[in-house]
Amino acid sequence: MPFILVLLLPALQAITGIFSIKPLNGSFSKTEKPVLTYESWMEGDFQNNYNNFINDHLGFRSFFIRMNNQIEYSLFGKINADGIVHGKNGNFFEYDYIRTLIGDDFIGKKILDKKLRRTKYIQEIFKEKYNKDLILVFAPSKARVYNEFLPDQYKNGSEKQSNYTFMHNRAEELNIRFIDLNEMLIRMKDTSTVPVFPECGTHWSEYTAFCVADSLLNYSESLLKHTIGDLKITQCIKTSKLQSTDYDMGKTMNLLWEMDHSEMYYPEFEIAPAKNGDKPSILTIGDSFYWNIFNLNLQEKLYKDHKFWLYNKRIYPDFYSNSLTTEDIDKKPFLDKQDIIYVMITERFLFKYAWRFIDQTYNLYTYDLAPDYHYEYISDVVHVDEWFNKLIKQSKDSSVSLESLLYKEAEYIFRKKNPEKYYEYNGLEAYKKTIRSDSTWYAKVISDAKEKGIDTLESLLGHARYSFSKSYPEQFEINKNINRIMETIRHDSVWFAETKKKAAKRYLTPEEMLRKEAYWQYQQSIKTSN
Secondary structure, eight states, X not given: OHHHHHHHHHHHXXXXXXXXXXXXXXXXXXXXXXXXXXXXXXXXXXXXHHHHHHHHTOTTHHXXXXXXXXXXXXXXXXXXXXXXXXXXXXXXXXXXXXXXXXTTTOOOHHHHHHHHHHHHHHHHHHHHHHOOEEEEEEEOOHHHHTGGGSOGGGTTTTTXXXXXXXXXXXXXXXXXXXXXXXXXXXXXXXXXXXXXXXXXXXXXXXXXXXXXXXXXXXXXXXXXXXXXXXXXXXXXXXXXXXXXXXXXXXXXXXXXXXXXXXXXXXXXXXXXXXXXXXXXXXXXXXXXXXXXXXXXXXXXXXXXXXXXXXXXXXXXXXXXXXXXXXXXSOHHHHHHTOSEEEEEEEGGGGGGGGGGHHHHHHXXXXXXXXXXXXXXXXXXXXXXXXXXXXXXXXXXXXXXXHHHHHHHHHHHHHHHHOHHHHHHHHHHHHHHHHHHTOHHHHHHHHHHHHHHTOOHXXXXXXXXXXXXXXXXXXXXXXXXXXXXXXHHHHHOHHHHHHHHHHHHHTTOOHHHHHHHHHHHHHHHHHHHHO
16 A cells, blocks of 8 residues: 555646655756647557656656756766766866867857957947947856866867967957956966856856956946946855855756855955946946846946846846847947947857847948848858757768858858849859759750860850859849959059058958949949939
């Protein structure tokens, strides 16, 4: 009888919920109760779905999962949580930070360089025309700051080019004003007795977040050239009871018992606003690293306005009350009101740098008559995690650079979604690629070359020109005219020199500026003829 009661307990718990069971941490979706139909019964879908429903709603399910995770971790060191890596000295890491550290998600110099040149242009426009500052902030990576605690297998590739190493060095070359919190924390860990990262957390410690907030406050004062206020620690509590994000990875492992970890420090502080000083408006576009700083609640005493655009999407604190997002507002008037804009990104997210904020702002404060479609479609790819992860795996398996795969993918999407604009933008070279990819068509090109006694490349050009002009006559004419204007500019030494000056002023490459100039001239000729 007692044995039968034990067997019935999970069902009883599922029905009554009589016992209080700690839920699992993380993102989980439970199976909905299936609806019985004749078709679902005959095809077996109902039985399978109902079985999944019972498993997901079984009483004590979360307890049994935690018990299983605890046994496998304690006895075999196995971690049943996606993306968590057990390092040395009791430190845990998220794999995505390791992936970017060793350069596996490096999207290439050309793409990143364009993003940084746009950043520099916005910085200068903001300062010169609007007397406001935009500052790039490299938020830290635990994998970089505590590199010595990584498992040995992840250290061999650490000399490869990464998004961070390229962007850091290129930002210096462009004289972009930026703050590198990786460097700050590496110095801090070598001189401080307080851990800058918790062993079981992926974000900086609460104490470190306070130190960074204080540093950013001082930096803001240097930009504004007046005092905003001070943060004064009244006491620092050392405790083994971890708060906030200091145990975030430990929670996602869903164990029965908390793992061993060091004591952490939690500052209690006072906010002393300046007696005579204008309160600035501060906007930060950032990721989860900024939460610890935002939650210090500095706005009421130090700032006139303090907004946090999480992933350039949700606007805090407004999102709490009315679910306000960046798509709901007119961005330019809002940006015009800001005194300082911080773009804070941890290394893990540099491949989708600023979540399109820089590109959107660039388009708001300048004109762009000749957009770079390949660049735009690459942005679409990197913002879909499953898609991007698939390309990273493909790159590693094939030894083809991720940059090459991204351009190939962007070109495919461009041609598929908008063939007219694709051929208008890429011209005869695109049509040559189309012909080469069609074995029957290319065989005809070779056959015609032999028959006419001409070179295969000449035959290919003839086929491309003829097919392009017949299939897309309007796009053919536009492309021909723009290329003609570009060649005219190249052969006019004065005009070409002026075009290169414009390129340098706007942080564009000469080729980018040349295309823009030609496109603008073409648009003007159309207006005149009409």
